[in-house]
Amino acid sequence: MLWGAALAAGAQAYRVYGSDSQAEATAIIASQKAVESFRTRSRNEINCLEITEMNFQGENQVLPILKFFLKGGPIGCFGMAARYAPLAYHEIDAALSEENFAVPSPPVSCTTMLAKKMGASKMHAVMAAGLAGGIGLCGGACGALGTAIWVQAMNRTEETAGLDFGASWIDKIIKGFVESSDYKFECSEIVGRKFESIHDHAEYICKGGCSNIIDTLAAQ
Numbered sequence: 001m002l003w004g005a006a007l008a009a010g011a012q013a014y015r016v017y018g019s020d021s022q023a024e025a026t027a028i029i030a031s032q033k034a035v036e037s038f039r040t041r042s043r044n045e046i047n048c049l050e051i052t053e054m055n056f057q058g059e060n061q062v063l064p065i066l067k068f069f070l071k072g073g074p075i076g077c078f079g080m081a082a083r084y085a086p087l088a089y090h091e092i093d094a095a096l097s098e099e100n101f102a103v104p105s106p107p108v109s110c111t112t113m114l115a116k117k118m119g120a121s122k123m124h125a126v127m128a129a130g131l132a133g134g135i136g137l138c139g140g141a142c143g144a145l146g147t148a149i150w151v152q153a154m155n156r157t158e159e160t161a162g163l164d165f166g167a168s169w170i171d172k173i174i175k176g177f178v179e180s181s182d183y184k185f186e187c188s189e190i191v192g193r194k195f196e197s198i199h200d201h202a203e204y205i206c207k208g209g210c211s212n213i214i215d216t217l218a219a220q
């Protein structure tokens with residue numbers, strides 16, 4: 001839900017501001033608002049594992065999935081999505097209405113930088129901005145990794161009739177990522193902190209922060 005809200009924020013920012021730094025910054029701010037709105041309705045959690053209380057990883061995935069269905073998990077998730085969609089839309093709309101904030105010089109986000117390196121369109125590059133810093137700088141799962149898989153997926157669905165998320169190309173992207181991130185997935189763990197602001201994040205990227213991860217993912 002959060003990743004989708006972040007991409008929607010980027011799409012709206014592109015529609016209003018085009019493909020400049022203002023659009024990127026607005027997408028990140030909108031994603032921040034969407035994350036906070038989500039937290040207040042999910043026991044302050046943003047990760048699937050904590051929200052569902054289910055671990056879908058490991059060798060035996062049948063048992064936890066069966067338990068999840070028997071507990072009515074999918075119904076709860078669908079209900080959460082239905083309730084969250086209008087709230088996310090409201091937060092995105094509110095962020096787009098804000099005009100009084102300073103915009104840093106590019107590069108503004110690690111995710112847009114990566115999307116551009118991967119040959120994404122201007123719109124898709126801005127859409128990726130909200131994923132920066134683990135979605136709106138919240139320190140969650142690395143947005144660059146999500147961007148790489150998303151851009152690759154779009155490229156592949158243009159060439160094929162469908163998309164197999166068990167495909168080896170995803171494993172290759174993840175393998176390259178964990179090797180370059182010291183086997184850490186959370187942005188805050190990789191960087192060693194959470195970013196305080198868009199300017200903090202932009203300065204970090206400008207000084208070469210996470211350049212090894214970005215270059216590795218761009219080359220996949």
